[in-house]
Amino acid sequence: MTDIFTRLKQDHDRHREMLDHVADTSGDTKERRESFEQLRIDVSAHANAEEQSLYAEMLARPDLQDKGRHSVAEHKEAEDYFEDLVDMDFGSTGWLTRFKTLKERLEHHMEEEEEEIFAAAKKELSDERAQELAKIFDERKPVEKQEVA
Incomplete structure (x- = not known):
């Protein structure tokens, strides 16, 4: 069974590809809008x-709370970038500049999670708990997709 760290890395790899794809689009085109919306x-x-x-698991553990809070704050930051971009002119240079900033921030966040956050959590969580968390993630993600769409 897949653990939470492997599962999240799979999404990160897909998000990196999606970010590159949106960055390669130009102008206010259907492709840019649809690719961006899928990414968002x-x-x-x-x-x-x-x-x-x-x-949720990390925030409940004193040794992991700071790292958990840091990542949750970065999620909020990304959400703010997405909200800004939705309201901008997709064909403007400002949109692409803002998107590139989002791309850099997300890539930094994913790298930080994979290299630091996951390593710290792996030390604290049993293999069984890491697998249970993957199951929770996989149950929640489709529900969340419906809610954010």
């Missing part, structure tokens, strides 16, 4: 489900 929904649903699984 998937990243938001991922973050929400991650908070209800891994980060």
